[in-house]
Amino acid sequence: MEIDPFIFRLSIFILSIFIGYYVVWSVTPSLHTPLMSVTNAISSVIIVGAIIAALAGSSDSVFSTSSIFGFTAIILAAVNIFGGFLVTQRMLQMYKKKKGKK
Protein backbone atom coordinates (compact mmCIF):
# COMPACT_ATOMS: atom_id res chain seq x y z
CA MET A 1 0.00 0.00 0.00
CA GLU A 2 1.26 3.43 -0.87
CA ILE A 3 1.33 6.32 1.54
CA ASP A 4 -0.61 9.38 0.45
CA PRO A 5 1.86 12.21 -0.33
CA PHE A 6 -0.31 14.41 1.88
CA ILE A 7 1.00 12.47 4.87
CA PHE A 8 4.55 13.38 3.91
CA ARG A 9 3.64 17.02 3.69
CA LEU A 10 1.83 16.82 6.98
CA SER A 11 4.96 15.28 8.52
CA ILE A 12 7.08 18.13 7.19
CA PHE A 13 4.55 20.59 8.58
CA ILE A 14 4.45 19.06 12.06
CA LEU A 15 8.23 18.70 12.27
CA SER A 16 8.62 22.31 11.17
CA ILE A 17 6.32 23.43 13.96
CA PHE A 18 8.64 21.71 16.41
CA ILE A 19 11.70 23.27 14.80
CA GLY A 20 9.97 26.64 14.95
CA TYR A 21 9.13 26.11 18.60
CA TYR A 22 12.71 25.45 19.65
CA VAL A 23 14.29 28.01 17.35
CA VAL A 24 11.97 30.81 18.42
CA TRP A 25 12.43 30.15 22.12
CA SER A 26 16.14 30.66 21.61
CA VAL A 27 15.59 34.11 20.08
CA THR A 28 16.77 36.78 22.50
CA PRO A 29 13.87 38.99 23.71
CA SER A 30 15.68 42.14 22.60
CA LEU A 31 15.33 40.94 19.00
CA HIS A 32 11.62 40.17 19.14
CA THR A 33 10.74 43.08 16.88
CA PRO A 34 13.20 42.01 14.14
CA LEU A 35 11.85 38.48 14.61
CA MET A 36 8.39 39.72 13.73
CA SER A 37 9.53 41.65 10.70
CA VAL A 38 11.65 38.79 9.37
CA THR A 39 8.88 36.21 9.84
CA ASN A 40 6.74 38.67 7.97
CA ALA A 41 9.20 38.73 5.11
CA ILE A 42 9.67 34.97 4.87
CA SER A 43 5.96 34.21 5.02
CA SER A 44 5.74 36.21 1.81
CA VAL A 45 7.28 33.20 0.09
CA ILE A 46 3.60 32.78 -0.72
CA ILE A 47 4.66 34.75 -3.78
CA VAL A 48 5.52 31.41 -5.43
CA GLY A 49 1.81 30.66 -5.60
CA ALA A 50 1.15 34.11 -6.98
CA ILE A 51 3.80 33.64 -9.69
CA ILE A 52 2.34 30.29 -10.74
CA ALA A 53 -1.12 31.85 -10.97
CA ALA A 54 0.19 34.82 -12.93
CA LEU A 55 2.18 32.75 -15.39
CA ALA A 56 -0.75 30.44 -16.07
CA GLY A 57 -2.24 32.73 -18.70
CA SER A 58 -1.48 31.95 -22.34
CA SER A 59 0.44 34.42 -24.48
CA ASP A 60 -2.68 35.77 -26.18
CA SER A 61 -4.51 36.34 -22.89
CA VAL A 62 -2.06 37.41 -20.24
CA PHE A 63 -4.80 38.76 -18.04
CA SER A 64 -7.48 36.30 -17.06
CA THR A 65 -9.45 36.75 -13.86
CA SER A 66 -7.25 34.26 -12.09
CA SER A 67 -3.97 35.70 -13.32
CA ILE A 68 -5.05 39.20 -12.28
CA PHE A 69 -5.41 37.89 -8.74
CA GLY A 70 -1.97 36.37 -9.19
CA PHE A 71 -0.43 39.64 -10.39
CA THR A 72 -2.01 41.58 -7.52
CA ALA A 73 -0.74 39.02 -5.04
CA ILE A 74 2.74 39.41 -6.54
CA ILE A 75 2.69 43.13 -5.79
CA LEU A 76 1.45 42.57 -2.24
CA ALA A 77 4.00 39.87 -1.52
CA ALA A 78 6.83 41.83 -3.14
CA VAL A 79 6.12 44.85 -0.93
CA ASN A 80 6.40 42.54 2.01
CA ILE A 81 9.52 40.72 0.88
CA PHE A 82 11.55 43.83 0.15
CA GLY A 83 10.02 45.86 2.94
CA GLY A 84 10.35 43.05 5.47
CA PHE A 85 13.95 42.08 4.79
CA LEU A 86 15.16 45.67 4.39
CA VAL A 87 13.53 46.97 7.53
CA THR A 88 14.91 43.99 9.44
CA GLN A 89 18.33 44.74 8.05
CA ARG A 90 17.96 48.36 9.06
CA MET A 91 17.06 47.39 12.61
CA LEU A 92 19.81 44.81 12.95
CA GLN A 93 22.29 47.37 11.65
CA MET A 94 21.47 49.53 14.65
CA TYR A 95 22.28 46.71 16.99
CA LYS A 96 25.65 46.52 15.30
CA LYS A 97 26.60 50.19 15.42
CA LYS A 98 26.48 50.25 19.18
CA LYS A 99 28.78 47.29 19.42
CA GLY A 100 31.33 49.08 17.29
CA LYS A 101 31.25 52.09 19.57
CA LYS A 102 31.86 50.10 22.69
Next chain:
Amino acid sequence: MISANLSAVFYLISGILFILALRGLSSPDTSRQGNYFGIAGMVIAIVVTFLSVGSFSASLAYVIFFLVIGGAIGAFIAFKIPMTAMPELVAGFHSLVGLAAVFVAIAAYLNPEAFNLGVIGNIKLASLIEMSIGAAVGAITFSGSIIAFLKLRGIMSGSPITFSGQHFLNLILGIAIFVLIFYLCKSQSANIFWTLITISFLVGILLIIPIGGADMPVVISMLNSYSGWAAAGIGFTLENTALIITGALVGSSGAILSYIMCKAMNRSFISVILGGFGADNSSDSTKEKTDQKPVKSGNAEDAAFLMKNASSVIIVPGYGMAVAQAQHALREMVDKLKKNDIKVTYAIHPVAGRMPGHMNVLLAEANVPYDEVFELEDINNDFANSDVAFVIGANDVTNPVAKTDPKSPIFGMPVLDVEKCKSVLFVKRSLSPGYAGVDNELFYRDNTLMLFADAKKMTEDIVKNLD
Protein backbone atom coordinates in the same frame (compact mmCIF):
# COMPACT_ATOMS: atom_id res chain seq x y z
CA MET B 1 12.18 23.84 -17.15
CA ILE B 2 13.44 21.82 -14.24
CA SER B 3 11.88 18.63 -12.95
CA ALA B 4 9.36 18.67 -10.12
CA ASN B 5 11.72 16.64 -7.96
CA LEU B 6 14.61 19.02 -8.44
CA SER B 7 12.46 22.05 -7.64
CA ALA B 8 11.16 20.27 -4.53
CA VAL B 9 14.76 19.90 -3.38
CA PHE B 10 15.37 23.60 -3.92
CA TYR B 11 12.20 24.50 -2.02
CA LEU B 12 13.48 22.37 0.84
CA ILE B 13 16.78 24.25 0.76
CA SER B 14 14.99 27.57 0.90
CA GLY B 15 12.91 26.27 3.83
CA ILE B 16 16.12 25.37 5.65
CA LEU B 17 17.57 28.81 4.94
CA PHE B 18 14.47 30.34 6.55
CA ILE B 19 15.03 28.23 9.65
CA LEU B 20 18.61 29.51 9.77
CA ALA B 21 17.30 33.06 9.40
CA LEU B 22 15.33 32.70 12.62
CA ARG B 23 18.16 30.82 14.30
CA GLY B 24 20.43 33.81 13.64
CA LEU B 25 18.26 35.99 15.85
CA SER B 26 19.42 34.17 18.97
CA SER B 27 22.07 36.85 19.31
CA PRO B 28 22.60 40.29 17.79
CA ASP B 29 26.00 39.16 16.46
CA THR B 30 24.61 36.39 14.27
CA SER B 31 21.38 38.15 13.39
CA ARG B 32 22.57 39.96 10.28
CA GLN B 33 23.98 36.77 8.83
CA GLY B 34 20.59 35.19 9.57
CA ASN B 35 18.85 37.88 7.59
CA TYR B 36 21.09 37.12 4.57
CA PHE B 37 20.12 33.46 4.84
CA GLY B 38 16.51 34.54 4.73
CA ILE B 39 17.07 36.66 1.63
CA ALA B 40 18.96 33.81 -0.06
CA GLY B 41 16.09 31.43 0.72
CA MET B 42 13.63 33.85 -0.83
CA VAL B 43 15.72 34.32 -3.98
CA ILE B 44 16.05 30.55 -4.43
CA ALA B 45 12.31 30.02 -3.99
CA ILE B 46 11.41 32.69 -6.53
CA VAL B 47 13.98 31.64 -9.15
CA VAL B 48 13.02 27.98 -8.85
CA THR B 49 9.37 28.88 -9.33
CA PHE B 50 10.20 30.68 -12.57
CA LEU B 51 12.27 27.73 -13.80
CA SER B 52 9.68 25.13 -12.88
CA VAL B 53 6.85 26.93 -14.67
CA GLY B 54 9.17 27.23 -17.63
CA SER B 55 6.79 28.97 -20.00
CA PHE B 56 8.46 32.26 -20.70
CA SER B 57 5.51 33.89 -22.38
CA ALA B 58 4.49 37.53 -22.36
CA SER B 59 3.26 37.00 -18.81
CA LEU B 60 6.81 36.78 -17.54
CA ALA B 61 7.53 40.39 -18.37
CA TYR B 62 4.47 41.45 -16.39
CA VAL B 63 5.43 39.26 -13.45
CA ILE B 64 8.83 40.90 -13.28
CA PHE B 65 7.28 44.31 -13.77
CA PHE B 66 4.89 43.85 -10.84
CA LEU B 67 7.62 42.31 -8.75
CA VAL B 68 9.75 45.41 -9.26
CA ILE B 69 6.85 47.76 -8.50
CA GLY B 70 6.02 45.95 -5.28
CA GLY B 71 9.68 45.70 -4.38
CA ALA B 72 10.21 49.42 -4.92
CA ILE B 73 7.23 50.29 -2.73
CA GLY B 74 8.48 47.92 -0.03
CA ALA B 75 12.02 49.27 -0.16
CA PHE B 76 10.75 52.83 0.00
CA ILE B 77 8.65 52.07 3.08
CA ALA B 78 11.50 50.19 4.73
CA PHE B 79 13.90 53.13 4.42
CA LYS B 80 11.44 55.88 5.26
CA ILE B 81 9.61 54.41 8.22
CA PRO B 82 10.58 55.88 11.61
CA MET B 83 11.43 53.28 14.22
CA THR B 84 8.64 54.48 16.49
CA ALA B 85 6.19 53.38 13.79
CA MET B 86 7.40 49.78 13.73
CA PRO B 87 4.27 48.31 15.38
CA GLU B 88 1.91 49.67 12.76
CA LEU B 89 4.34 48.78 9.98
CA VAL B 90 4.41 45.17 11.12
CA ALA B 91 0.62 45.13 11.40
CA GLY B 92 0.40 46.57 7.90
CA PHE B 93 2.77 43.95 6.52
CA HIS B 94 0.74 41.20 8.16
CA SER B 95 -2.33 42.41 6.35
CA LEU B 96 -0.48 42.15 3.03
CA VAL B 97 0.51 38.54 3.68
CA GLY B 98 -3.09 37.77 4.58
CA LEU B 99 -4.48 39.40 1.46
CA ALA B 100 -1.86 37.73 -0.75
CA ALA B 101 -2.92 34.37 0.70
CA VAL B 102 -6.55 35.13 -0.09
CA PHE B 103 -5.70 36.14 -3.65
CA VAL B 104 -3.58 33.07 -4.30
CA ALA B 105 -6.40 30.89 -2.97
CA ILE B 106 -8.87 32.67 -5.25
CA ALA B 107 -6.55 32.28 -8.24
CA ALA B 108 -6.19 28.58 -7.46
CA TYR B 109 -9.95 28.22 -7.16
CA LEU B 110 -10.59 29.98 -10.46
CA ASN B 111 -7.83 28.22 -12.38
CA PRO B 112 -7.13 24.89 -10.66
CA GLU B 113 -5.45 23.41 -13.75
CA ALA B 114 -2.51 25.80 -13.38
CA PHE B 115 -1.83 24.34 -9.96
CA ASN B 116 -2.57 20.69 -10.85
CA LEU B 117 -5.58 20.61 -8.55
CA GLY B 118 -8.18 19.25 -10.98
CA VAL B 119 -10.63 21.25 -13.07
CA ILE B 120 -13.19 23.94 -12.26
CA GLY B 121 -16.19 22.41 -10.54
CA ASN B 122 -14.20 19.31 -9.72
CA ILE B 123 -11.26 20.37 -7.59
CA LYS B 124 -9.60 17.64 -5.55
CA LEU B 125 -11.30 17.46 -2.18
CA ALA B 126 -8.12 17.79 -0.11
CA SER B 127 -6.97 20.80 -2.15
CA LEU B 128 -10.34 22.45 -1.76
CA ILE B 129 -10.23 22.09 2.01
CA GLU B 130 -6.65 23.36 2.14
CA MET B 131 -7.31 26.37 -0.04
CA SER B 132 -10.47 27.34 1.80
CA ILE B 133 -8.66 27.17 5.13
CA GLY B 134 -5.83 29.22 3.66
CA ALA B 135 -8.30 31.76 2.26
CA ALA B 136 -10.32 31.99 5.48
CA VAL B 137 -7.30 32.42 7.75
CA GLY B 138 -5.74 34.81 5.25
CA ALA B 139 -8.90 36.93 5.18
CA ILE B 140 -9.06 37.04 8.99
CA THR B 141 -5.40 38.03 9.09
CA PHE B 142 -5.99 40.77 6.53
CA SER B 143 -8.98 42.50 8.08
CA GLY B 144 -7.73 41.95 11.63
CA SER B 145 -4.37 43.49 10.79
CA ILE B 146 -6.03 46.45 9.13
CA ILE B 147 -7.94 47.16 12.35
CA ALA B 148 -4.76 46.70 14.40
CA PHE B 149 -2.96 49.04 12.02
CA LEU B 150 -5.67 51.71 12.34
CA LYS B 151 -5.62 51.46 16.12
CA LEU B 152 -1.83 51.63 16.35
CA ARG B 153 -1.66 54.51 13.91
CA GLY B 154 -4.23 56.37 16.00
CA ILE B 155 -6.64 56.69 13.08
CA MET B 156 -9.05 54.56 15.08
CA SER B 157 -9.42 54.95 18.83
CA GLY B 158 -7.33 52.48 20.79
CA SER B 159 -10.10 51.91 23.30
CA PRO B 160 -12.02 48.67 23.02
CA ILE B 161 -15.26 48.62 21.04
CA THR B 162 -17.76 46.26 22.61
CA PHE B 163 -21.44 45.60 22.13
CA SER B 164 -23.82 43.10 23.62
CA GLY B 165 -23.94 39.73 21.96
CA GLN B 166 -20.52 40.31 20.47
CA HIS B 167 -19.00 37.03 21.55
CA PHE B 168 -22.12 35.16 20.52
CA LEU B 169 -21.97 36.74 17.07
CA ASN B 170 -18.30 35.79 16.73
CA LEU B 171 -19.12 32.25 17.74
CA ILE B 172 -21.90 31.99 15.16
CA LEU B 173 -19.66 33.38 12.42
CA GLY B 174 -16.86 31.03 13.44
CA ILE B 175 -19.18 28.06 13.16
CA ALA B 176 -20.51 29.43 9.87
CA ILE B 177 -16.99 29.29 8.43
CA PHE B 178 -16.72 25.57 9.13
CA VAL B 179 -20.21 24.86 7.81
CA LEU B 180 -19.45 26.78 4.63
CA ILE B 181 -16.22 24.87 4.08
CA PHE B 182 -18.17 21.65 4.46
CA TYR B 183 -20.78 22.66 1.89
CA LEU B 184 -18.13 24.06 -0.41
CA CYS B 185 -16.56 20.62 -0.53
CA LYS B 186 -19.90 19.05 -1.34
CA SER B 187 -21.05 21.49 -4.01
CA GLN B 188 -17.86 23.26 -5.21
CA SER B 189 -20.11 26.29 -5.59
CA ALA B 190 -18.40 29.62 -6.27
CA ASN B 191 -21.04 31.49 -4.27
CA ILE B 192 -20.16 29.58 -1.15
CA PHE B 193 -16.48 30.29 -1.74
CA TRP B 194 -17.10 34.04 -1.94
CA THR B 195 -19.39 33.98 1.09
CA LEU B 196 -16.72 32.14 3.02
CA ILE B 197 -14.16 34.82 2.24
CA THR B 198 -16.57 37.66 3.05
CA ILE B 199 -17.49 36.17 6.41
CA SER B 200 -13.83 35.63 7.22
CA PHE B 201 -13.09 39.31 6.53
CA LEU B 202 -15.90 40.18 8.93
CA VAL B 203 -14.59 37.83 11.62
CA GLY B 204 -11.18 39.48 11.40
CA ILE B 205 -12.69 42.89 12.07
CA LEU B 206 -14.93 41.71 14.88
CA LEU B 207 -12.09 39.82 16.49
CA ILE B 208 -9.82 42.85 16.87
CA ILE B 209 -12.16 45.78 17.59
CA PRO B 210 -12.85 44.79 21.23
CA ILE B 211 -9.14 44.63 22.04
CA GLY B 212 -7.60 47.72 23.60
CA GLY B 213 -4.36 49.54 22.81
CA ALA B 214 -2.06 48.05 25.42
CA ASP B 215 -3.08 44.51 24.51
CA MET B 216 -1.64 45.19 21.07
CA PRO B 217 1.56 43.21 21.70
CA VAL B 218 -0.60 40.10 21.96
CA VAL B 219 -2.70 41.05 18.95
CA ILE B 220 0.30 41.68 16.70
CA SER B 221 1.90 38.40 17.73
CA MET B 222 -1.36 36.58 17.18
CA LEU B 223 -1.82 38.05 13.71
CA ASN B 224 1.80 37.12 13.00
CA SER B 225 0.88 33.57 13.88
CA TYR B 226 -2.26 33.64 11.72
CA SER B 227 -0.34 34.88 8.69
CA GLY B 228 1.88 31.83 9.13
CA TRP B 229 -1.02 29.39 9.29
CA ALA B 230 -2.56 31.02 6.22
CA ALA B 231 0.71 30.56 4.34
CA ALA B 232 0.89 26.94 5.47
CA GLY B 233 -2.67 26.31 4.24
CA ILE B 234 -1.73 27.66 0.82
CA GLY B 235 1.50 25.63 1.00
CA PHE B 236 -0.52 22.43 1.31
CA THR B 237 -2.69 23.47 -1.62
CA LEU B 238 0.34 24.14 -3.81
CA GLU B 239 2.19 21.10 -2.43
CA ASN B 240 5.09 23.43 -1.82
CA THR B 241 7.59 22.49 0.90
CA ALA B 242 9.10 25.94 1.28
CA LEU B 243 5.69 27.40 1.99
CA ILE B 244 4.71 24.62 4.40
CA ILE B 245 7.95 24.93 6.38
CA THR B 246 7.74 28.72 6.48
CA GLY B 247 4.09 28.69 7.46
CA ALA B 248 4.82 26.35 10.35
CA LEU B 249 7.79 28.44 11.49
CA VAL B 250 5.92 31.72 11.38
CA GLY B 251 2.83 30.18 12.91
CA SER B 252 4.69 28.82 15.90
CA SER B 253 6.81 31.94 16.23
CA GLY B 254 3.74 34.15 16.52
CA ALA B 255 2.11 31.72 18.92
CA ILE B 256 5.15 31.73 21.21
CA LEU B 257 5.33 35.51 21.18
CA SER B 258 1.62 35.73 22.08
CA TYR B 259 2.25 33.33 24.92
CA ILE B 260 5.21 35.36 26.22
CA MET B 261 3.17 38.57 26.05
CA CYS B 262 0.16 37.06 27.83
CA LYS B 263 2.38 35.68 30.55
CA ALA B 264 4.04 39.06 31.03
CA MET B 265 0.59 40.50 31.70
CA ASN B 266 -0.56 37.54 33.76
CA ARG B 267 -3.60 37.22 31.54
CA SER B 268 -4.91 34.28 29.64
CA PHE B 269 -4.90 34.34 25.89
CA ILE B 270 -8.67 33.85 25.93
CA SER B 271 -9.26 36.91 28.10
CA VAL B 272 -7.16 39.06 25.78
CA ILE B 273 -9.08 37.82 22.74
CA LEU B 274 -12.44 38.41 24.38
CA GLY B 275 -11.23 41.96 24.89
CA GLY B 276 -12.85 44.86 26.70
CA PHE B 277 -9.96 45.14 29.17
CA GLY B 278 -9.53 48.66 30.47
CA ALA B 279 -12.82 49.77 28.95
CA ASP B 280 -14.48 51.06 32.12
CA ASN B 281 -11.49 52.52 33.91
CA SER B 282 -11.07 54.94 36.79
CA SER B 283 -13.54 53.64 39.32
CA ASP B 284 -14.70 56.00 42.06
CA SER B 285 -12.30 54.67 44.64
CA THR B 286 -9.42 55.48 42.35
CA LYS B 287 -10.51 59.09 42.03
CA GLU B 288 -10.89 59.52 45.77
CA LYS B 289 -7.42 58.23 46.36
CA THR B 290 -6.02 60.67 43.87
CA ASP B 291 -7.63 63.55 45.70
CA GLN B 292 -6.56 62.54 49.15
CA LYS B 293 -3.04 61.31 48.86
CA PRO B 294 -0.18 63.77 48.79
CA VAL B 295 2.14 63.63 45.82
CA LYS B 296 5.64 65.00 45.69
CA SER B 297 6.38 66.66 42.43
CA GLY B 298 9.59 68.18 41.24
CA ASN B 299 11.26 69.77 38.27
CA ALA B 300 14.19 69.00 36.01
CA GLU B 301 16.61 70.62 38.40
CA ASP B 302 15.62 68.33 41.28
CA ALA B 303 15.86 65.30 39.03
CA ALA B 304 19.29 66.29 37.75
CA PHE B 305 20.50 66.86 41.32
CA LEU B 306 19.24 63.45 42.45
CA MET B 307 20.83 61.63 39.56
CA LYS B 308 24.13 63.47 39.77
CA ASN B 309 24.52 62.31 43.34
CA ALA B 310 23.58 58.74 42.60
CA SER B 311 26.06 56.00 41.87
CA SER B 312 23.67 53.82 39.93
CA VAL B 313 20.59 54.65 37.86
CA ILE B 314 18.12 52.29 36.23
CA ILE B 315 16.01 53.59 33.35
CA VAL B 316 12.54 52.12 32.88
CA PRO B 317 11.18 53.07 29.46
CA GLY B 318 7.61 52.52 28.32
CA TYR B 319 5.19 53.37 25.56
CA GLY B 320 5.20 57.04 26.61
CA MET B 321 8.84 57.27 25.58
CA ALA B 322 7.93 56.03 22.11
CA VAL B 323 5.06 58.49 21.81
CA ALA B 324 7.22 61.42 22.86
CA GLN B 325 10.16 60.17 20.74
CA ALA B 326 12.32 60.72 23.80
CA GLN B 327 14.86 57.96 23.17
CA HIS B 328 17.55 60.23 21.72
CA ALA B 329 17.26 62.79 24.49
CA LEU B 330 17.35 59.91 26.95
CA ARG B 331 20.57 58.61 25.47
CA GLU B 332 22.07 62.09 25.75
CA MET B 333 21.10 62.22 29.40
CA VAL B 334 22.64 58.82 30.03
CA ASP B 335 25.87 59.87 28.32
CA LYS B 336 26.15 62.81 30.70
CA LEU B 337 25.52 60.58 33.69
CA LYS B 338 28.13 58.11 32.53
CA LYS B 339 30.68 60.88 32.29
CA ASN B 340 30.13 61.39 36.01
CA ASP B 341 30.93 57.71 36.60
CA ILE B 342 27.35 56.79 37.30
CA LYS B 343 26.38 53.27 36.36
CA VAL B 344 23.33 53.30 34.10
CA THR B 345 21.29 50.32 32.97
CA TYR B 346 17.94 49.91 31.29
CA ALA B 347 15.12 47.67 32.52
CA ILE B 348 12.59 46.50 29.99
CA HIS B 349 9.30 44.87 30.77
CA PRO B 350 8.21 42.39 28.09
CA VAL B 351 4.99 44.29 27.35
CA ALA B 352 6.46 47.78 27.45
CA GLY B 353 5.41 49.42 24.21
CA ARG B 354 3.04 48.19 21.58
CA MET B 355 4.85 45.13 20.26
CA PRO B 356 7.35 42.54 21.47
CA GLY B 357 10.82 44.09 21.66
CA HIS B 358 9.51 47.58 20.85
CA MET B 359 11.62 49.35 23.49
CA ASN B 360 14.76 47.45 22.53
CA VAL B 361 14.53 48.67 18.96
CA LEU B 362 13.99 52.28 20.01
CA LEU B 363 16.97 52.16 22.36
CA ALA B 364 19.02 50.49 19.64
CA GLU B 365 18.05 53.34 17.34
CA ALA B 366 19.35 55.81 19.90
CA ASN B 367 22.65 53.90 19.95
CA VAL B 368 22.24 52.40 23.38
CA PRO B 369 24.57 49.38 23.59
CA TYR B 370 22.48 46.25 23.90
CA ASP B 371 24.51 44.90 26.79
CA GLU B 372 23.20 47.75 28.96
CA VAL B 373 19.61 46.73 28.32
CA PHE B 374 18.13 44.05 30.55
CA GLU B 375 14.94 42.06 30.64
CA LEU B 376 12.65 42.00 33.66
CA GLU B 377 13.92 38.83 35.31
CA ASP B 378 17.58 39.72 34.81
CA ILE B 379 17.44 43.13 36.42
CA ASN B 380 14.62 43.02 38.93
CA ASN B 381 16.93 42.22 41.85
CA ASP B 382 19.13 45.19 41.07
CA PHE B 383 16.53 47.81 41.97
CA ALA B 384 17.11 47.23 45.68
CA ASN B 385 20.79 48.13 45.24
CA SER B 386 20.27 51.15 43.03
CA ASP B 387 19.91 54.78 43.91
CA VAL B 388 17.56 56.11 41.29
CA ALA B 389 14.93 54.56 39.05
CA PHE B 390 14.04 56.82 36.14
CA VAL B 391 10.60 55.78 34.88
CA ILE B 392 9.89 57.34 31.52
CA GLY B 393 6.59 56.61 29.84
CA ALA B 394 5.90 53.37 31.69
CA ASN B 395 3.13 52.98 34.24
CA ASP B 396 1.28 49.73 34.88
CA VAL B 397 4.44 47.64 34.59
CA THR B 398 5.85 49.40 37.67
CA ASN B 399 2.74 49.31 39.84
CA PRO B 400 3.45 47.61 43.18
CA VAL B 401 -0.28 46.91 43.54
CA ALA B 402 0.26 43.93 41.24
CA LYS B 403 2.17 42.32 44.08
CA THR B 404 0.07 43.42 47.04
CA ASP B 405 -3.62 43.78 46.18
CA PRO B 406 -5.37 40.57 45.12
CA LYS B 407 -8.43 42.59 44.14
CA SER B 408 -6.58 44.66 41.58
CA PRO B 409 -7.12 43.71 37.93
CA ILE B 410 -3.38 43.58 37.39
CA PHE B 411 -2.68 41.44 40.47
CA GLY B 412 -0.16 38.74 39.70
CA MET B 413 1.31 40.48 36.71
CA PRO B 414 5.10 40.46 36.91
CA VAL B 415 6.21 44.04 37.54
CA LEU B 416 9.49 45.87 37.83
CA ASP B 417 10.37 46.46 41.49
CA VAL B 418 11.17 50.14 41.00
CA GLU B 419 9.87 51.08 44.45
CA LYS B 420 12.84 49.28 46.00
CA CYS B 421 15.18 51.94 44.66
CA LYS B 422 16.24 54.67 47.08
CA SER B 423 14.36 57.16 44.98
CA VAL B 424 12.07 56.97 41.99
CA LEU B 425 11.74 59.64 39.33
CA PHE B 426 8.52 59.27 37.44
CA VAL B 427 8.13 61.23 34.22
CA LYS B 428 4.48 61.50 33.33
CA ARG B 429 2.04 64.04 32.03
CA SER B 430 -0.47 63.65 34.83
CA LEU B 431 -1.57 61.34 37.62
CA SER B 432 -4.04 59.58 35.38
CA PRO B 433 -4.13 55.83 35.71
CA GLY B 434 -2.50 53.67 33.06
CA TYR B 435 -4.10 51.45 30.52
CA ALA B 436 -5.40 48.93 33.04
CA GLY B 437 -7.38 51.73 34.68
CA VAL B 438 -5.55 51.13 37.95
CA ASP B 439 -4.13 53.93 40.01
CA ASN B 440 -0.38 53.54 40.44
CA GLU B 441 0.45 53.37 44.12
CA LEU B 442 3.98 54.33 43.25
CA PHE B 443 2.92 57.94 42.70
CA TYR B 444 2.23 58.41 46.41
CA ARG B 445 5.29 56.76 47.84
CA ASP B 446 7.65 58.88 49.92
CA ASN B 447 10.59 58.05 47.74
CA THR B 448 8.82 58.99 44.52
CA LEU B 449 9.30 62.33 42.82
CA MET B 450 6.82 63.00 40.05
CA LEU B 451 8.06 64.98 37.08
CA PHE B 452 4.98 66.25 35.31
CA ALA B 453 5.90 66.97 31.71
CA ASP B 454 6.24 65.58 28.25
CA ALA B 455 8.87 62.84 28.35
CA LYS B 456 11.09 64.36 25.70
CA LYS B 457 10.95 67.89 27.03
CA MET B 458 11.63 66.80 30.60
CA THR B 459 14.60 64.69 29.53
CA GLU B 460 16.04 67.58 27.54
CA ASP B 461 15.63 69.89 30.54
CA ILE B 462 17.40 67.39 32.76
CA VAL B 463 20.23 67.21 30.25
CA LYS B 464 20.64 71.00 30.51
CA ASN B 465 20.65 70.83 34.28
CA LEU B 466 23.28 68.14 34.34
CA ASP B 467 25.95 70.48 33.02
